[in-house]
Amino acid sequence: MSYAMLFPGQGSQAVGMLSGHTDPIIRATFDEAAQALGWDLARLVAEGPEAELNQTARTQPALLAAGIAVWRLWQARQLPAPVALAGHSLGEYTALVAAGSLDFGDALRLVELRGQLMQAAVPAGVGGMAAVVGLDDAAVEAFCAEYAGEGVLEPANYNAPGQVVVAGNVPALEWLEREGKAHGARMVVRLAMSVPSHCSLMREAADRLAERLAQTPVNAPAIPVRHNLDGQVRVDADGIRQALREQLYRPVRWATTIAQLKGEGVGTFLECGPGKVLVGLNKRIAKDAVSFALEDAEGVDKAAAAVKA
Template sequence: MKYAMLFPGQGSQAVGMLSGHDAPEIAATFAEASQVLGWDVQGLVTQGPAEELNRTERTQPALLAASIAVWRVWQKQGLPAPSALAGHSLGEYSALVAAGALDFADALKIVELRGQLMQAAVPQGTGGMVAVIGLDDDKVQEICKAYPGSEVLEPVNYNAPGQVVVAGQTAALEWLAANGKSLGARMVMKLPVSVPSHCSLMKDAAEKLAARLAQAQIHSPVIPVLHNLDAEARTDADSIRQALKEQLYRPVLWTRTIQNLQSQGLSQFFECGPGKVLCGLGKRISAEAKSGALEDAASMAAAVETVKAG
C-alpha cells in the first residue's frame, strides 16, 4: 500500500502524551532527548506541569521527540516505507529527521533554539493567533487587508477549507475577534499560544535561525518531504535550509500539501505523533482522504493492519 506519513505541530502536545504506547522505543527516545538537551524531557512529558510543557522552547523539542518516538515504533513493524512525508509547522523538522535529512540530536537543539527565538521576537502578551472558521481563504485575506490599524494581521495557516489561522499583534487580533462574525465568519477562536508564528513578525527570528541552520549537516531525504512553504519536495541542503528559514515567517500551506499528496496517488495518511489534529484536517480537505492516528498501541496496531491489507 502507498501511504504518506504526517507529523503534527504545536498544539498536539499534552502531559502524558504517548502513555498509551507500551513500546520501549517511546521511553528510550525521550531519554535520548533528555540527554541531548540537558533537561528532563521524559519527566516533563509524563508529569508536567502543562504550563512548562506549553512554553514554546519546551514544546518544540518535546513534540519532536514524541513524533520520532512513534516513527521508531512504526519502523519496527517491518512495513514498506511511506511514499512521502510532510509535517505541519514544527512537524516539518520531524519529517526531515524521519527522512534522514536531519540528525535527531541536531534537530532537537535547532527546534529548542527556534522556540527561544520565536518567543524573544515578540514580547509576551503582545502577539498571538486566532482561528477563523467558516470563511474561504480569499475572504480571510481580504479581511486582514481591510484592518484599519497599523499592526500586523496576516493569514498564516491555510489548514483546511473554511479554517484559516491568522497571526499578528494583539490589537489587530482583538479587532478581528470583535468584527469577525459581522464580516461573515462562523467563529473566531483565540488560540492558546503566545507567539504569532509564520507571520512577518518572525523575520528577525528567521535570520537568527538561518545562522544556526547553516551549521547543521543536512542530507538529501531518502523519502520525499513536502515543505510548508510551497507543498513541494526538496533534495539539496541549501534549498532545505532556505525553506526552513522562510517557513518561520511565511504561511503553512497545509491544504495544498494534502492536495499535492493526493495528486501523487496518495489517499491514505497516518499521523505520526500525539493527537489527531491532522487526521481531522485531512477529512475537511478531502472526502477521499483516509486518515489514521498512531498515538497509542491500539491505533498503531490498526494502522499496521491497514497497510498489510493493502
C-alpha cells in the same frame, strides 16, 4: 498501499502524551532526547507541569521527540515505507529527521533554539493567533487586508477549506474578533498561543535561526518531504535550509500539501505523534482518504493492518 506519514505541530502536546504506548522504544527515544538537550524531557512529558510543557522552547523539542519515538516504533514493524512525509509547522523538522535529512540531536537543539527565538521576538501579551472559521482563503486574506490599525494581521496557517489561522499583534486580533461576523465568518476563535507564528513578526527570529541552520549538516532526504511553503519536495541542503528559514515567517500551506498528495494517488495518511489534529483536518481536505492516528498502540495496529492489506 501508498501512504504518507504526517507529523503534528504545536497544539498537539499534552502531559502524558503517548502513554497509550508501552513499547520501550518510546522511553528510549525520550531519554536520548534528554541527553541531547541537557534536561529531563521524559519527566516533563510524563509529569509536567503543563505550564512548562506549553512553553514554546520546551514544546517544540518534546513534540519532535514524540514524533520520532512513534516513527521508530512504526519502523520496527518493518512495513513498506511511506511514499512521502510532511509535517505541520514544527512537524516539518520531525519529517526531516525521519527522512534522514537532519540528525535527531541536531534537530532537537534547532527547534529548542527556534522556540527561544520565537519567544524573544514578540514578548508575551503582544502577539497571538486566531482561527477564522467559515471563510475561504481569499476572503480571509481580504479581511486581514482591511485592517487599518497598528501592528500586523496576516494569514498564517491555511489548514483546511474554511479554516485559516491568522497571526498578528493583539489589537489586530481583537479587531478581527469584533469584525468577524460582519465579514461572514462563522466564528473567530483566539488560540492559546502567545507567539504569532508564520507571519512577518517572526522575520528577525528566522534570520537568527538561519545562522544556526547554516552550521547544521543537512542531507538529501531518503523519503520525499513536502515543505510547508508550497507543498513541494526539496533535495539540496541549501534549499532545505532556506525552506526552514522562510517557514518561520511565511504561511503554512497545509491544505495545499494534502490536496497535492491526494491528487498524486495517496489515499491513506498516518499521523505520527500525539493527538489527532491532522486526522481532523484531513477529513475536511481529502474527505474520501483514510486517516489513522498513531497516538496509541491500538492506532498503530489498525494502521499497520491497513498498510498490509
